[in-house]
Amino acid sequence: MQFPEFMFREQNKIPKSQQNTPDIEGCYYTANDGSQMAFWTYKKDRVSKEHNHDYDEWMLCVEGEYLVTIDGREHVLHAGDELFIPKGSMQGGRVKEGTRSIHAFGGMRVCPFEIVNYSDEMKEDVLAFLSDEFKQAGKTFEPGSRHKIYQDIKNNFILFLCMKDCGKTIGTAALCKLSESDCELKAMYLNKKYHGKKLGHRLAVSAIDFARKNGYKKIYLDSMKEYGRALRLYKSLGFTECERYNDNDKADVFMVKNLAS
Numbered sequence: 001m002q003f004p005e006f007m008f009r010e011q012n013k014i015p016k017s018q019q020n021t022p023d024i025e026g027c028y029y030t031a032n033d034g035s036q037m038a039f040w041t042y043k044k045d046r047v048s049k050e051h052n053h054d055y056d057e058w059m060l061c062v063e064g065e066y067l068v069t070i071d072g073r074e075h076v077l078h079a080g081d082e083l084f085i086p087k088g089s090m091q092g093g094r095v096k097e098g099t100r101s102i103h104a105f106g107g108m109r110v111c112p113f114e115i116v117n118y119s120d121e122m123k124e125d126v127l128a129f130l131s132d133e134f135k136q137a138g139k140t141f142e143p144g145s146r147h148k149i150y151q152d153i154k155n156n157f158i159l160f161l162c163m164k165d166c167g168k169t170i171g172t173a174a175l176c177k178l179s180e181s182d183c184e185l186k187a188m189y190l191n192k193k194y195h196g197k198k199l200g201h202r203l204a205v206s207a208i209d210f211a212r213k214n215g216y217k218k219i220y221l222d223s224m225k226e227y228g229r230a231l232r233l234y235k236s237l238g239f240t241e242c243e244r245y246n247d248n249d250k251a252d253v254f255m256v257k258n259l260a261s
Contacts, residue, residue: 001063003027003039003100014038014110021048021095028110036109042099050092055107057085064099068092077101113170113199115206118153118160122169126153126162129169133189150187158183159210163190163203170194173203175211178220178245183211185221188230200233208237212259219259222251 007027014026026040035055042064050069059068061077068075070089077083085091087106095101103109118126127143130150134141141147149156156176163171171190175183185207190200211219221239223230231253239255246254 001100003041007039015114017114018110020051021046030108030110030112034108036105036107038103038105038109040101040103042095042097042101044097046095048091048093048095050090052088052090053085053105053107053109055087055105057087057091057106057109058104059083059085060102062100062102065096066099066101067094108198111199111202112165113194114164115161115203116164118157118162120154122162123153125169126150126172129172129191130187130189133191136192157186158214159207160187161203161206163199165194171199171203173207175207175219181215181217183216183219184246185219188221195229200230201237204233204237208257208259217258217260219257220245221255222246222248223253223255224250225252 008025009027012027012029014028019026021040021042023044024040024042024046026038028036028038030036059066059077060082061079063079066077068077068083068085069092070083070085072090075083127141127150130143130147131141143150153160153174157174158177159175161173162169171194172187173185174187176186178184185204188200188204190203208219220242221234222245223234225231234255237257239257242254242256244251244254245256
């Protein structure tokens with residue numbers, strides 16, 4: 001058996017980058033409150049890597065066999081078996097070829113907005129996005145002088161992430177190298193239209209994860225006291241205020257996060 005074709009239209013498919021189980025096919029639907037349902041088909045035996053969510057999950061095995069581990073305890077599901085997974089639980093498992101499952105999530109499991117690494121083909125779009133963001137903040141974007149770092153993104157940043165909505169840049173997050181052990185969070189911008197969806201959080205976490213995986217011990221950032229929303233985000237991510245570490249005359253807040261902890 002298979003799920004009906006209308007459930008697996010291309011625009012509803014889960015991006016491969018957001019799959020916890022490799023080489024599977026899934027689609028999702030989002031409710032008005034942001035909760036989601038997802039439908040997966042497993043065409044081969046697969047292992048789902050261990051992960052957790054900050055919202056509850058309910059799942060139903062429609063066909064086949066799915067062994068789910070929750071905080072180390074195994075649960076074997078066959079057709080018709082359901083399972084509730086409390087938020088914060090470490091979960092993973094093994095699934096057999098031919099299995100189909102339905103999942104309900106109390107939050108946004110699949111983000112429709114894709115995060116991609118910058119490439120030179122994006123330059124015009126990224127510069128236009130940054131110009132708009134500066135204008136919204138009452139500032140002038142000066143890529144020919146003060147902000148010339150953005151003229152050569154590939155060589156001036158160790159990481160530059162772009163969040164896309166239907167191919168258009170709606171957010172950015174980047175890292176600059178300060179030393180062999182330290183880096184700096186830069187270019188944290190998100191179009192106001194997309195505020196309130198935790199997309200800025202997702203961008204920042206992606207940058208922090210990259211810094212940690214690449215051996216950096218500390219990550220710094222500078223900002224301004226008037227940007228209360230951004231400062232609350234940074235504090236929620238574990239950044240704390242520190243002494244001035246650069247000569248940016250526009251910044252009046254300096255923060256650091258210890259990646260070792």
